[in-house]
Amino acid sequence: MDNDLHKLRHELLQQTVSLAHGNGGRLTRDLVEGIFAFHFGDDLNTTVDAAPLSPVNGELVMTTDGFIVEPLEFPGGSIGSLAVNGTANDLAVMGARPLYLTLNAFIEEGLEIRLLDRLVADAARAAHAAGAAIVAGDTKVLRQGEGSGLYLGMAGVGVRGRTPKLGLEHIRVGDRLLVSGTIGDHGAAVLLARQEFGLTGNLRSDCGCLVGVAMALIDVPGLRFMRDPTRGGLATVAHDILRGTGCGVRLDEQNIPVSEAAKGVCEILGFDPLILPSEGRLVAVVAPAAAERSLAAMQQHGCPDAAIVGSITTESYVTLRTELGERLIEELEHDPLPRIC
Amino acid sequence: MDNDLHKLRHELLQQTVSLAHGNGGRLTRDLVEGIFAFHFGDDLNTTVDAAPLSPVNGELVMTTDGFIVEPLEFPGGSIGSLAVNGTANDLAVMGARPLYLTLNAFIEEGLEIRLLDRLVADAARAAHAAGAAIVAGDTKVLRQGEGSGLYLGMAGVGVRGRTPKLGLEHIRVGDRLLVSGTIGDHGAAVLLARQEFGLTGNLRSDCGCLVGVAMALIDVPGLRFMRDPTRGGLATVAHDILRGTGCGVRLDEQNIPVSEAAKGVCEILGFDPLILPSEGRLVAVVAPAAAERSLAAMQQHGCPDAAIVGSITTESYVTLRTELGERLIEELEHDPLPRIC
Structure with missing residues (x-):
């Protein structure tokens, strides 16, 4: 200098x-x-x-x-x-x-x-x-x-370059939905950092770069669609799929990775992790036969908590299968989270 | 719809x-x-x-x-x-x-x-x-x-496409400086519109598109450099030239087009038109032999008030030649005009 x-x-x-x-x-x-x-x-x-x-x-x-x-x-x-x-x-x-x-x-x-x-x-x-x-x-x-x-x-x-045909229009009933890691850590970490709730914790935002994992997924035949679940979280991506395809999305709560810390913030503040933004996570929709290989690709590219979390259905809504049964996930209407990203 | x-x-x-x-x-x-x-x-x-x-x-x-x-x-x-x-x-x-x-x-x-x-x-x-x-x-x-x-x-x-070599590094001593129309109308019109000064007038911003006139100028051999005199106005473009080339800029006050309305606003509020932003004007530096043809190109492309307003000198400062002699134009230091563009 x-x-x-x-x-x-x-x-x-x-x-x-x-x-x-x-x-x-x-x-x-x-x-x-x-x-x-x-x-x-x-x-x-x-x-x-x-x-x-x-x-x-x-x-x-x-x-x-x-x-x-x-x-x-x-x-x-x-x-x-x-x-x-x-x-x-x-x-x-x-x-x-x-x-x-x-x-x-x-x-x-x-x-x-x-x-x-x-x-x-x-x-x-x-x-x-x-x-x-x-x-x-x-x-x-x-x-x-x-x-x-x-x-x-x-x-x-x-x-x-030579990209597979990616987009909502390529999604089919039966396709699987994957996430590359725990969801909502960014939203929960920012809420904690505001200190207005009097909470403290070790939670870190997932803010990070998806280029590597996205390029790895492109190499797996059967990739249909990718999106990062930022504002509005995983629930909003599911609704984007519903609106763009007419097909439903069924999520399995027990398979959705949520960090203990984010779970704790959500319980105390009354938020649903499904609507909390992630800023370094990827949602992928893949053909059924590509699900395991896509999961492995995620895990090999710095995403140890990646998981298959749902599937595309013939129904016309977004649902979450929980231990107690299946419940409807509505589209986000109001704004519990201004200035989260 | x-x-x-x-x-x-x-x-x-x-x-x-x-x-x-x-x-x-x-x-x-x-x-x-x-x-x-x-x-x-x-x-x-x-x-x-x-x-x-x-x-x-x-x-x-x-x-x-x-x-x-x-x-x-x-x-x-x-x-x-x-x-x-x-x-x-x-x-x-x-x-x-x-x-x-x-x-x-x-x-x-x-x-x-x-x-x-x-x-x-x-x-x-x-x-x-x-x-x-x-x-x-x-x-x-x-x-x-x-x-x-x-x-x-x-x-x-x-x-x-095939662009002439444009840039500060192509400017030479003796080159001419042109503006495509009256300067400062945008800044003066916005100040008037704020009404905080209790002034009213017919002044309109020059906010507009320079694509046509810029493309016409490119066709004239001898074009060295173009810039739109927005924030900081013509004075700041002149200082950009001085800093980027080491050559001075001499402006001729009597040739610089300023609308009567903008002049009035400047007189009342104590601003110099040279620092008021324009948002639809172009400053061009051209070889001496290209000055008249460039001026004609501007006039033929919707810029009736275009003018040759100065030249590049061997001196190491920006000056304004007025009826009373030549005065130094300093680089803009403070901010008389927040939120002008």
């Missing part, structure tokens, strides 16, 4: 974000160079309005997602790693490798730049882990009281 | 955005289908996590920008048209045609859905005019008091 940059960073890290950091002039440039470009490296050319992308072989896919999680840091992740993983995972479940990401930061006046620096560093690390480059960004500063620390918007472009 | 959608829209347009519209469940889907997908049409497939892009010939470029303008609607535009034009223009000044856009909406609880609908319709119209499709989006809802109506994040991918 050259001396000027070292000095700039030293000064910035003592400060809070001011409105002048958003004016497009010298202080904006200092913030961009000292924090964002410092962590994103040569991938980010701050002197151009748009970043040229290297040629790629394959079909491009594009996605975007917004992030408003509170608090900004939580056990297992932060809004920085969450933004990158959430965006990269949306590409991965479409069968694409994330290549290029862009970041929009809406920063509230008064945010400690030291905290911002940690969050941007988290984003950079997560992008590196996902194999993607953050090639463009923008910062805007909101007056104190017009934001809540930091909101991030992220867009991503990925590439997919 | 089918009956269900008609009914859904009718109901939505009476409502305000609630936290439940952000939960990922039925109400989120209603908002997305009834407002966003309604206006963006078939370009937006709401059943997938990422949108496959059609193959393109040429080099891809990618950009992103955030928008926090207040008020959300102003004479000549809105945050919806501003987001699309701001993003499309960042691609256009790099010599690329915008093709694919993504939209992140951070909506404050309590926003009237009727207003949101107008803003989304503005975005759809602006995208159509720019020749781009909005292919992916996301909505998040902020609790009342944690936002200020609506913030938008937009990313864009464009394509460029």
Whole structure:
């Protein structure tokens, strides 16, 4: 690091974000160079309005997602790693490798730049882990009281090669539904981190990258559909399947992996783990004959708690088979969980 | 429009955005289908996590920008048209045609859905005019008091073919600097629209699409560099040139087009038009021999007020030649204009 940059960073890290950091002039440039470009490296050319992308072989896919999680840091992740993983995972479940990401930061006046620096560093690390480059960004500063620390918007472009036909339209009755690990840990960890419930625990968010496991699943013939159960949780993915296919989904409660810690949070706060978001889990629908091999692929790619948790039925609703019988899972109507992701 | 959608829209347009519209469940889907997908049409497939892009010939470029303008609607535009034009223009000044856009909406609880609908319709119209499709989006809802109506994040991918070598590194001493029209109208119109100064007037934002004029300029040999003078205005573009090239910029006040209305606002409020943002103007640096032809190209492509306003010098500062002599233009330091774009 050259001396000027070292000095700039030293000064910035003592400060809070001011409105002048958003004016497009010298202080904006200092913030961009000292924090964002410092962590994103040569991938980010701050002197151009748009970043040229290297040629790629394959079909491009594009996605975007917004992030408003509170608090900004939580056990297992932060809004920085969450933004990158959430965006990269949306590409991965479409069968694409994330290549290029862009970041929009809406920063509230008064945010400690030291905290911002940690969050941007988290984003950079997560992008590196996902194999993607953050090639463009923008910062805007909101007056104190017009934001809540930091909101991030992220867009991503990925590439997919010879992909199997993936999509809701390929799902058939009898297909099996798998999850790659315990569900709801992200939601439960964020709720705990808010401390408004007076709870403490060892729960960590599952926030993480699904590119590896998604690419492994694509190699197993019989894959129909993948999705990450983020906002609205596994129950919402099941309803997406119902709506998109007309086929029902039957989940088996005893097979659904839920960590003891998340179970405890849900019991105390009255939440159903089925609606809690995960940010590093994958739901896959596969042909019956592919279920065991897909499960093995998940387990071999860093997902020891993966499980076959349900199947596609001829019924026209989502149900959960429990020890006491079968109950209907309604679509999520109200919002018990603002700012969970 | 089918009956269900008609009914859904009718109901939505009476409502305000609630936290439940952000939960990922039925109400989120209603908002997305009834407002966003309604206006963006078939370009937006709401059943997938990422949108496959059609193959393109040429080099891809990618950009992103955030928008926090207040008020959300102003004479000549809105945050919806501003987001699309701001993003499309960042691609256009790099010599690329915008093709694919993504939209992140951070909506404050309590926003009237009727207003949101107008803003989304503005975005759809602006995208159509720019020749781009909005292919992916996301909505998040902020609790009342944690936002200020609506913030938008937009990313864009464009394509460029045989482009001349564009960039700060191609600028040479003696090159001419052109602007495509009156500067600062956007900034002045937004300030007026806030009504906090008790001023009224007929000023309209210049918010608009630069794709046509940018493509016309590319066809004129001798083009070195293009940029849209948004945040920080023409003065900031001049400083970007100084920093990126080491060459100075001399602007001629008498040649810089400023509307009478914007002049009036600046005089009353004490702003310099050179730092006010434009959102539909282009700054071009061209070889001396290309200046007149570039000016004519601008005039023939909807820019009657285009002008040659300055030149690149051997000096190492930005100056403005006025009737009274030459004065130094400093880089923007503080922030007189929060939430101007």
